[in-house]
Amino acid sequence: QRMSPRGADRKATRGYGVTPWSRAVCDVVEGRDTGPVDSRRITKARSYFRDRNVRQLSIGSGRVTALVDGSQLDPFEVTVTMRPVHTPTVAPLLRSRNAVDDLLALTRGTQPNVLGELLLPTESADIASECSCPDETVRCIHVLAVIYEVAADIDRHATTLLTLMGTDLTQLLSAVESLSGATSTDPDVVDTEDKLFLVVCGTASYSTSTNSCGAGDTIASSSLSDAFANATTSRVMASIIQDNAYNAFGYL
Secondary structure (H helix, E strand, O other), X not given: OOOOHHHHHOOOOOOOOOOHHHHHHHHHHHOOXXXXXXXXXXXXXXXXXXXOOEEEEEEEOOEEEEEEOOOOOOOEEEEEEEOOOOHHXXXXXXXXXXXXXXXXXXXXXXOOHHHHHHHOOOOHHHEEEEEOOOOOOOOOHHHHHHXXXXXXXHHHOOOHHHHHOOOOHHHHHHHHHHHOOOOOOOOOOOOHHHHHHHHXXXXXXXXXXXXXXXXXXOHHHOOHXXXXXXXXXXXXXXXXXXXXXXXXXXXX
């Protein structure tokens, strides 16, 4: 199929907020939870995002920093701080709502509803922001542009929301495990790292005779907690069973 000259010269449009979690973050930062939004600021911030004015974006645990090119010679410094979630509180809520499997779904790139409800900011007070620009409003265009970059990253990697909110998948899985009382020194109980490795294996069946993962039934066919409970060896020498196994923890 031939492309017209006009189409060839046209730059691809950058997007953000195309998934539920990233859209929810944007809505809170834009102030949609409190009433009418400042359309002029949002439009300008979107322009900054599309033009890639945000540089040196760093998304850490509950904290985001970046530089934003604006109207002055030097870039403006932006810091966004989130009210972090309490991981030991999230774990029992997941279990009480029968949503522990949301953690497994997350390793496969989806954005589960219940987990999102427990992690996402719900009001402007959950997010503090600072910018070195002279604009004294709570959310200047530079802060908004940075949030749009974060939202775009959440669109690409759902686990970015966990980092943004001060937790990660390993912490959540460990908290869920602690609820089951599987933290004893019993040699027949798989430790936390082993269980995480089972999750990373994705489509697999666990063999107690060979201490390995192989092609077979998916561990998603039963609940995540059941998959943990069914593993009965002190160490799991797991093998990669798919070239595209999801590398959630850097173990593969």
